[in-house]
Amino acid sequence: MSRRTRSRQEWEVCASTLARKTTNLIRRIVENLQVEPNPNKELIALSIGDPTTFGNLNPPEQVLQAVRDSIELNTSRGYAPSKGHYEARVAVAKYSAHQGNVHPDDVILSSGCSHAIEMVITALADCGQNVLIPRPGFSIYQTLAEGMGIVIKHYNLLPDEQWKVDLDDLESQIDDDTVAIVVINPSNPCGSVYDKDHLNEILDIASRNRVPIIADEIYEHFIFSGNKFTAISSLSQDVPVLTCGGLTKRFLVPGWRMGWVIIHDRNNILGKEIRQGLSNLSMKILGPNTLIQRALPAILEYTPQSFFDDVLLFIEDQAKLAFEELRHAPGLRPIMPQGAMYMMIEIKLSNFPEFSNEFEFIECMVSEQSVFCLPGTCFDYPNFMRIVLTIPEDKMREACQRIVLFCKEHVVFSEKRKDIEEDVSITTDVQVICDNDARVA
Ligand SMILES: Cc1ncc(COP(=O)(O)O)c(C=O)c1O
Known part of the structure; x- marks a missing residue:
């Protein structure tokens, strides 16, 4: 007869410390955002860093x-x-x-x-x-x-x-x-x-x-x-x-x-x-x-060089498109990328007093405009959001136009800026950081 060396009488199976302490910040943040998109507008997710998501970019x-x-x-x-x-x-x-x-x-x-x-x-x-x-x-x-x-x-x-x-x-x-x-x-x-x-x-x-x-x-x-x-x-x-x-x-x-x-x-x-x-x-x-x-x-x-060239050209064009559209969004500051497939955009929360952080801004944008961007906190960088540039051009254009509309509807300028409130195309408040301004103009 075998001798028992274990005292435990009840089942108790615990997750290891490694399992418990392993988290994915992006997943955790995205899963905790509790908001329904506007049912009258198709959801456009500018958040997914997977270039295959929309089927517009394929290997050769x-x-x-x-x-x-x-x-x-x-x-x-x-x-x-x-x-x-x-x-x-x-x-x-x-x-x-x-x-x-x-x-x-x-x-x-x-x-x-x-x-x-x-x-x-x-x-x-x-x-x-x-x-x-x-x-x-x-x-x-x-x-x-x-x-x-x-x-x-x-x-x-x-x-x-x-x-x-x-x-x-x-x-x-x-x-x-x-x-x-x-x-x-x-x-x-x-x-x-x-x-x-x-x-x-x-x-x-x-x-x-x-x-x-x-x-x-x-x-x-x-x-x-x-x-x-x-x-x-x-x-x-x-x-x-x-x-x-x-x-x-x-x-x-x-x-x-x-x-x-x-x-x-x-x-x-x-x-x-x-x-x-x-x-x-x-x-x-x-x-x-x-x-x-x-x-x-x-x-x-x-893999032919022409494949790499075509993909890059597409992404660069998307970056220019998004940058050009979003520089007209009052209260936002897009930063023109030089590569990869993302763009970071500052949300000047002082111009959006109804939101106390970028999560509230993004949640409201999802519920009104059905556009989702990744909160900067996912990258330990609050007050920013990240968009991906690999989505199809028509969706990118539509998403950017909805973002601009959202900003126009929610932006509040301080007293001294009242004069420019009507003319949101003035970029005084929407500083742009871009070495190659001529290139994107
Ligand atoms: C900077 C960076 N490093 C690593 C990875 C992970 O790459 P992989 O999907 O090959 O594991 C990613 C994926 O998005 C990334 O952006």
Whole structure:
């Protein structure tokens, strides 16, 4: 007869600390917004960062054919080495040559960029240590880190300087427990693109303080005319850079969950330990989807440049359209992006005294105009909202016109501004921040 060593008499199954502490800020905020759209107007969601949502943006035939071919291979069904099939890693190394000298051994495939980020954070940080992320910044970092007791600290971006990093603030946030600085370039949610000089300024701080960089470059090459994308790793002299990327945005296939980490460690500072750590962590899911791994060489090699150009042109046109429309919305300040697929818009709440925060503004806009934008608080940046630029042009135009109407109906100018109350096209109050004003005019 077996002897019982457990005293419990009743069932009591509790969620782990990790499970309880893991949250997704965007989901939590969006689910808590309790408002019904206007039943007489079709809901237009400018909130969803998935470019496939409306069916207007699709991957090219070459990408689809690569997956069709892969499904026929009997080598696309089994497990791969946890870091990924060698041929797929060779393909990523070649595709990423602009980041510096990349060897296939420097590449670890992941299940989307989020998984790449999770691996690099957990490879570097123990409970109690911290990672610096930009504010405003994408909230996946909190989701991945905080449940494990890894602290997320913020450094500020400067909205009036096209969301450049506040370098003094960045340096002041670094302490003895800081294990990495995250640089999201091009940025979600800001759409900013950093030039070489600014990336070098960030690298100087990282170098002086001996902090590695996590480069979130899921929007690499996603840049509008007049700007240039530079991978931060290509500039680094000494600072180790762990670059996280993937197919998700550029190839318009977020659901395929194919991403990667690329280790840039020119001076062998990370050594074997971090490489081994990343390799160990890749074993947690036994590597990502092998159907897509097998298709990866063809996807990366045969996708025509014209596809990327067309998508970018469309998104840039959408950015110009939204910017032009919304600069006429009294009480709003749209900030023209330089890349990615988002635009941040300041809501000058002093002009909307009936709303005490951006949630109330957005909720009322949903109930009256059936237009939904993501509250800035989702990015730790209140009084702003983010719109996505990938939705079809007619919907974008309609949504912007409804936003303008909403603002006209709710804006209140102070006494001294009464003179311009009637003429909402005067942009005195709707300052615009745009380097390339001529371009969007
Ligand atoms: C800045 C940033 N990093 C990472 C991700 C996650 O990408 P993936 O869907 O490949 O996991 C996203 C997705 O929106 C993002 O905006």
